[in-house]
Amino acid sequence: MATLLSTSEVEQALATLADWTQDGKELVKEFSFKQYLDGVAFASRLGQAAEAANHHPDMIIGWRRVTVRISTHSAGGLTAFDFALAQRAEELAAP
Amino acid sequence: MATLLSTSEVEQALATLADWTQDGKELVKEFSFKQYLDGVAFASRLGQAAEAANHHPDMIIGWRRVTVRISTHSAGGLTAFDFALAQRAEELAAP
Numbered sequence: 070m071a072t073l074l075s076t077s078e079v080e081q082a083l084a085t086l087a088d089w090t091q092d093g094k095e096l097v098k099e100f101s102f103k104q105y106l107d108g109v110a111f112a113s114r115l116g117q118a119a120e121a122a123n124h125h126p127d128m129i130i131g132w133r134r135v136t137v138r139i140s141t142h143s144a145g146g147l148t149a150f151d152f153a154l155a156q157r158a159e160e161l162a163a164p
Numbered sequence: 165m166a167t168l169l170s171t172s173e174v175e176q177a178l179a180t181l182a183d184w185t186q187d188g189k190e191l192v193k194e195f196s197f198k199q200y201l202d203g204v205a206f207a208s209r210l211g212q213a214a215e216a217a218n219h220h221p222d223m224i225i226g227w228r229r230v231t232v233r234i235s236t237h238s239a240g241g242l243t244a245f246d247f248a249l250a251q252r253a254e255e256l257a258a259p
Contacts, residue, residue: 105211105214105215105220106211106212106215109207109208109211109212109215110208112204112207112208112225113204113205113207113208116200116201116204116225117201117204119200120200120201120204125200125226125227127224127225127226128224128225129222129223129224129225130207130211130222130223130224130225131220131222132220
């Protein structure tokens with residue numbers, strides 16, 4: 070099910086997302102928040118969504134920012150699941 | 165207020181905490197959880213406590229684990245505030 074995307078497929082998918090970048094086998098974005106607890110709440114919401122999708126990102130919670138790193142470890146790279154979760158993160162980070 | 169602890173003070177304080185280590189200017193511990201969402205909930209609780217104390221750790225949420233990194237950046241190293249927050253993290257991680 071988790072088919073690795075080709076380089077051109079990754080490029081096409083990245084073009085649909087704001088400020089996400091590819092870092093090796095991961096999709097990465099640093100989200101900024103006005104309040105520290107806004108970031109904490111975002112990580113909690115994304116964690117719930119990740120569990121529901123059984124696809125878990127790494128989330129680094131810092132001072133008014135949360136960095137999200139997404140990859141399909143079982144496939145050894147980026148798949149459609151990663152872009153679906155990145156899109157979900159965008160929705161959940163919206164004010 | 166945030167006085168840097170001496171090397172011996174750090175060693176004494178570390179001895180009172182289970183499985184915390186010093187990594188340069190930071191206190192670090194990786195907490196493990198039975199369920200992914202247990203880790204997410206722990207990070208949320210610790211985030212609330214951090215905001216209340218106005219002392220914010222970095223928290224890296226992974227698959228059934230949360231790594232906590234604590235430092236007093238304004239002091240350039242470890243202070244009593246860091247050990248107080250580490251102790252609070254211990255309480256909040258208890259099942």
